[in-house]
Amino acid sequence: xxxxxxxxxxxxxxxxxxxxxxxxxxxxxxxxxxxxxxxxxxxxxxxxxxxxxxxxxxxxxxxxxxxxxxxxxxxxxxxxxxxxxxxxxxxxxxxxxxxxxxxxxxxxxxxxxxxxxxxxxxxxxxxxxxxxxxxxxxxxxxxxxxxxxxxxxxxxxxxxxxxxxxxxxxxxxxxxxxxxxxxxxxxxxxxxxxxxxxxxxxxxxxxxxxxxxxxxxxxxxxxxxxxxxxxxxxxxxxxxxxxxxxxxxxxxxxxxxxxxxxxxxxxxxxxxxxxxxxxxxxxxxxxxx
Amino acid sequence: xxxxxxxxxxxxxxxxxxxxxxxxxxxxxxxxxxxxxxxxxxxxxxxxxxxxxxxxxxxxxxxxxxxxxxxxxxxxxxxxxxxxxxxxxxxxxxxxxxxxxxxxxxxxxxxxxxxxxxxxxxxxxxxxxxxxxxxxxxxxxxxxxxxxxxxxxxxxxxxxxxxxxxxxxxxxxxxxxxxxxxxxxxxxxxxxxxxxxxxxxxxxxxxxxxxxxxxxxxxxxxxxxxxxxxxxxxxxxxxxxxxxxxxxxxxxxxxxxxxxxxxxxxxxxxxxxxxxxxxxxxxxxxxxxxxxxxxxxxxxxxxx
Numbered sequence: 001x002x003x004x005x006x007x008x009x010x011x012x013x014x015x016x017x018x019x020x021x022x023x024x025x026x027x028x029x030x031x032x033x034x035x036x037x038x039x040x041x042x043x044x045x046x047x048x049x050x051x052x053x054x055x056x057x058x059x060x061x062x063x064x065x066x067x068x069x070x071x072x073x074x075x076x077x078x079x080x081x082x083x084x085x086x087x088x089x090x091x092x093x094x095x096x097x098x099x100x101x102x103x104x105x106x107x108x109x110x111x112x113x114x115x116x117x118x119x120x121x122x123x124x125x126x127x128x129x130x131x132x133x134x135x136x137x138x139x140x141x142x143x144x145x146x147x148x149x150x151x152x153x154x155x156x157x158x159x160x161x162x163x164x165x166x167x168x169x170x171x172x173x174x175x176x177x178x179x180x181x182x183x184x185x186x187x188x189x190x191x192x193x194x195x196x197x198x199x200x201x202x203x204x205x206x207x208x209x210x211x212x213x214x215x216x217x218x219x220x221x222x223x224x225x226x227x228x229x230x231x232x233x234x235x236x237x238x239x240x241x242x243x244x245x246x247x248x249x250x251x252x253x254x255x256x257x258x259x260x261x262x263x264x265x266x267x268x269x270x271x272x273x274x275x276x277x278x279x280x281x282x283x284x285x286x287x288x289x
Numbered sequence: 290x291x292x293x294x295x296x297x298x299x300x301x302x303x304x305x306x307x308x309x310x311x312x313x314x315x316x317x318x319x320x321x322x323x324x325x326x327x328x329x330x331x332x333x334x335x336x337x338x339x340x341x342x343x344x345x346x347x348x349x350x351x352x353x354x355x356x357x358x359x360x361x362x363x364x365x366x367x368x369x370x371x372x373x374x375x376x377x378x379x380x381x382x383x384x385x386x387x388x389x390x391x392x393x394x395x396x397x398x399x400x401x402x403x404x405x406x407x408x409x410x411x412x413x414x415x416x417x418x419x420x421x422x423x424x425x426x427x428x429x430x431x432x433x434x435x436x437x438x439x440x441x442x443x444x445x446x447x448x449x450x451x452x453x454x455x456x457x458x459x460x461x462x463x464x465x466x467x468x469x470x471x472x473x474x475x476x477x478x479x480x481x482x483x484x485x486x487x488x489x490x491x492x493x494x495x496x497x498x499x500x501x502x503x504x505x506x507x508x509x510x511x512x513x514x515x516x517x518x519x520x521x522x523x524x525x526x527x528x529x530x531x532x533x534x535x536x537x538x539x540x541x542x543x544x545x546x547x548x549x550x551x552x553x554x555x556x557x558x559x560x561x562x563x564x565x566x567x568x569x570x571x572x573x574x575x576x577x578x579x580x581x582x583x584x585x586x587x588x589x590x591x592x593x
Contacts, residue, residue: 002432084428234431263431269442270430276449277427283453284420286460288413 007167007237007260008060009222012137018054021140021171026054056255062165062237063207063217067254072214075253076243082164086124087235087262088114091228093131100147100175101130103156109231115161117282119289125235126163129223132170136222146170154206158213166210167218167235167260174206221260233264306389309360314343314351319360319382319390327364327379360386416456454485472563475570476553482573483549491577497545500576504569510561518562520551 011026012019018026033049057063064075090109092101106128115123128149135143149157154173157166166173210217218237239256265271310316317337322328334348341348355361362383366376382390426445469475482488492500505515552569556562 086427234428266430269439270433270437273442273445273449274427274430276446276453277423277430280449280453280456281420281423281427283456283460284416284423287416287456288420 002263002266005223005225005262005264007169007221007223007226007235007262008258009133009136009220011054011059019137019140020058021144026052026058028052054257056253056257058220059257060218060220060222060237060260061255061257062239063211063219063255064253065211065214065216066252068204068208068211069252070211071252074250075256076245076250080238082121083238083258084234084236085122085164087127087167087233088124089127089129089223089226089231089233089262091129091231093129096130096132096146096170097142098147100150101128101153102150103153106153107156110161112160115163117286119285120162121164122281122285123161123163124232125165125167125218125237126157126161127167127218127221127223127235128169129226130168130170133222133224136220143171146172146175148175149173149206151205151209154209158209158215162213163215165216165218165237167221167237169221169223170219172204172207172219173210173217174204218258218260226262226264230264233262236261236263302385305358306360306386309355309358309386312351314341314348315355317341318348318352318355319386320394322361322380322382323387323390323394325381325387327367327381329367329377329379331377333380356380359383454481454488457481457485469567469570469574472556472558472566475563475566476556476558478570478574479549479553479566483546483553488577489546492545492573494544496576497548500569500572501548503572504565507572508561508564508568510565514561515565518552518555518565519548520555 011028013028016028016030018028020026029051031049031051033047057067065072066075088110090106092105092109110126118124130146132143132146149168157163207217237258237260239258241256243251243253245251265274309319314337317340318333321333321336330349330352333352334345337343337348338345352361360383361380364379364381367379368376381387469478482492501515501519505512552566556566558566
């Protein structure tokens with residue numbers, strides 16, 4: 001079996017308390033569940049269980065266009081193979097205390113043809129390894145101060161690469177201080193959703209640009225273990241939950257918490273075959289495009 | 290049997306039309322003249338005779354039959370002198386027969402086009418199925434441990450080596466790639482073409498010479514710079530032939546494969562060379578895109 005890396009950021013517990021960045025919320029509790037026996041009125045069957053309550057934008061999750069009320073895709077109908085695809089890992093570890101990640105830093109590391117020669121639905125995902133994962137749980141303040149991806153880089157991704165989704169081992173692709181303002185809105189009504197549809201998000205512009213183009217954003221990955229010489233692999237980022245709607249009106253799910261694993265591209269004789277298969281894939285999908 | 294006396298004049302004419310088509314030689318003559326242009330008898334007889342390998346006298350006899358039926362008529366004299374110094378007669382399909390055959394062939398060819406579309410659609414379904422197989426194999430290779438035998442890998446590699454160029458050609462014809470814009474891409478493309486026997490068969494030596502020449506004119510690269518790239522290294526030859534057309538013509542090996550191989554081996558992607566190479570690659574893409582027919586595609590897909 002090949003080496004498999006778990007890219008899911010752990011939910012860190014400090015006794016019973018979930019240690020997460022402040023604007024997010026999560027609760028975990030241990031409960032005793034009992035079933036009443038109707039006849040005798042006694043509780044005979046008992047077992048322990050946990051209840052977890054958390055924001056879907058917490059931990060490793062995929063931001064969906066519905067986050068900003070763009071309903072171009074029904075999250076309930078995304079096929080499972082969408083979440084299983086090859087991914088390019090861009091290593092951009094550095095000190096992110098001040099400057100955001102720019103296009104110049106990554107342009108040489110991205111092979112444009114690997115994206116443009118495939119139809120959009122078959123393109124690989126693009127993962128950024130910034131090194132911010134090391135602060136997750138241990139120094140949430142530093143983790144929250146990720147300066148984000150520059151606008152030029154976001155636009156390059158949105159209009160040139162157009163991958164189905166991008167991933168990052170940071171809290172967000174935008175400057176994260178803005179997250180705190182989100183907690184101001186507590187009640188969601190129709191008027192609020194319409195307002196969301198109308199406005200452009202300067203605060204979360206990166207999200208806005210990508211989600212408008214149906215490029216999903218896989219945030220909060222844990223990429224510490226991925227070696228620096230690994231630049232490609234198979235990403236499996238399956239949502240934890242599968243939703244379906246029994247009525248016509250479906251609930252607007254805005255993010256999908258997921259379990260992400262990564263299998264690096266093999267380096268042995270399989271590698272040559274995979275390369276050839278990739279070429280064949282480009283040619284075949286070019287024919288039926 | 291129907292009494293022909295009772296059949297209307299119009300129906301009799303219809304019988305004649307179909308009777309005329311009843312022989313493959315006459316069928317081809319009519320098909321050739323369907324564009325409504327006037328032809329000399331020699332043009333038609335030569336064409337059909339070459340196509341069918343039937344003696345000219347036989348074709349001539351059938352042509353005269355069509356004249357007798359009134360399906361072909363004379364249309365004045367040719368402006369050019371014929372073989373014997375006289376201006377030969379021109380022939381066209383008569384107005385009513387032209388209308389009849391044009392309608393008939395349109396109807397028949399639409400049927401063929403329709404069938405072809407269905408054939409292509411079926412072929413595309415096969416391509417989709419193949420694409421799913423590619424996905425499966427790729428996924429298995431990621432997940433598989435090292436216990437897959439070398440023989441399987443070797444066979445898979447060979448199979449891919451043989452089919453990738455074929456589908457590459459099909460793709461190029463169906464949906465030409467964006468034209469190349471830099472030297473590396475142009476070089477990559479020419480390398481692929483020079484290694485692909487299927488594509489090379491589509492480019493004759495003369496066509497290659499023409500493509501090289503057009504790129505030379507477009508890129509405005511001096512011949513003395515291109516000579517060495519194309520393997521023409523003798524000073525004397527360069528001095529003797531100032532035009533690339535002549536140079537390629539006198540090159541010892543002027544088959545497309547050797548020319549492209551020499552070119553890609555020698556190129557250093559300097560500014561002048563890059564401009565020439567990009568122009569050449571784009572011209573080849575244009576040529577291949579226009580020269581591959583639907584039949585080629587179907588054959589390529591179905592014979593895979």
